[in-house]
Amino acid sequence: MERLDKLLAATGRWSRKQAKALVKQGRVLVAGQLPQGPEDKVEEGTTVTVDGRPIVTQRYVYLMLHKPAGVISSTQDPREKTVIDLLPRDLRRLDLFPVGRLDKDTEGLLLLTNDGPLAHELLAPGKHVEKVYYARVEGLLNQADQAAFQEGITLADGTACRPAKLEILSPAHQCLVTLGEGKYHQVKRMLASRGKPVTYLKRLSMGPIALDPGLAPGAWRPLRQEELASLGR
Secondary structure, eight states, X not given: OEEHHHHHHHTSSSOHHHHHHHHHTTOEEETTBOOSOTTOEEOTTOOEEETTEEEOOOSOOEEEEEEOTTOBSSSOOSSSOBSGGGSOHHHXXXXXXXXXXXOTTOEEEEEEEXXXXXXXXXXXXXXXXXXXXXXXXXXXXXXXXXXXXXXXXXXXXXXXXXXXXXXXXXXXXXXXXXXXXOOTTHHHHHHHHTTOOEXXXXXXXXXXXXXXXXXXXXXXXXXXXXXXXXXXX
16 A cells, blocks of 8 residues: 555656645546545555546556666766666656666666665675676687686685686677676676676676667666566566
């Protein structure tokens, strides 16, 4: 159950103050009936209309974004363009945040939501949620690099990286890297430790969610029902 004015504001179309005004003006119906006030509790999924038009009342929003290079994985920044700036105004009002981060020059899958518990499930170190990246490097990768990834790499500063999977593609300056953790700049640092600095990096998947190949850089879409189900939502 959620307050009516909060549900209306959660659509991103109105502020909390505007939502309260709509209710008081008699422009909102809940299950076909006039509510007593903005504080009325409404069950998620109940039919709510504004001026006769139904709206979607949901507590959480889940978006898939194809993050482009040159944009930072933050909610706001006074100097840099953020991933939230890529969304339309109504969605920018929903207190969405990125689940994890991608470097400014890294592209690929980024989940945006206001579901804090889900973010914790996907990011908690103990969960070991796998993330798959496509990378291009300077030089050619070889079996020794694969073996080093499989054994686990200790970086020059002493950071110990858990065993990971390195799949060499053709030509051999390309690869897929699968990690079960998310240390700072981890893919770049692991490959650099092998003398193969990264020239391009793109995240392809996070847990059960894979980047939609139909999404151009900078484009987004809501998660589909089957994707939400795979996340237990």
